[in-house]
Amino acid sequence: MQLIAQILVALVAIEHVYILWLEMFAWTTRGRKTFKKFPADLFEPTKAMAANQGLYNGFLAAGLFWSLLISDAVWSNNIALFFLGCVITAGVYGAATVGKSIFYTQTMPAIIAIIFTWLAR
Secondary structure (H helix, E strand, C coil): CHHHHHHHHHHHHHHHHHHHHHHHHCCCCHHHHHCCCCCHHHCCCCHHHHHHHHHHHHHHHHHHHHHHHCCCHHHHHHHHHHHHHHHHHHHHHHHHHCCCHHHHHHHHHHHHHHHHHHHCC
16 A cells, blocks of 8 residues: 555656646746647746746655655655645645646645555555
8 A cells, every 4th residue: 555655646746847847947838738728928928927836836746755755654654645735735726716627637646645645554
């Protein structure tokens, strides 16, 4: 169970590294293809804002990766639970304020990972 939980935590972390890259470095290129409903003329003016959002996603990923490097199983799980909780909170807020798809793409993977992490305690 612990191995499955760690794999799921790693997948959520990798997803947030991808979001970091997308929002910080590819907002005006790949971002246009990903966020099709966002007005095309707003990508350039919102580049700094998107980079800031990407940085926050990077912090979430860093915390999740950190949890995988902690040798004490209790602390590792506690740190993973905290950062997965942060991802879930951000995902629920994003789904409510930006678009429902965020719930499925960001929140659901974190919910699944938190369930397995909780069960692995």
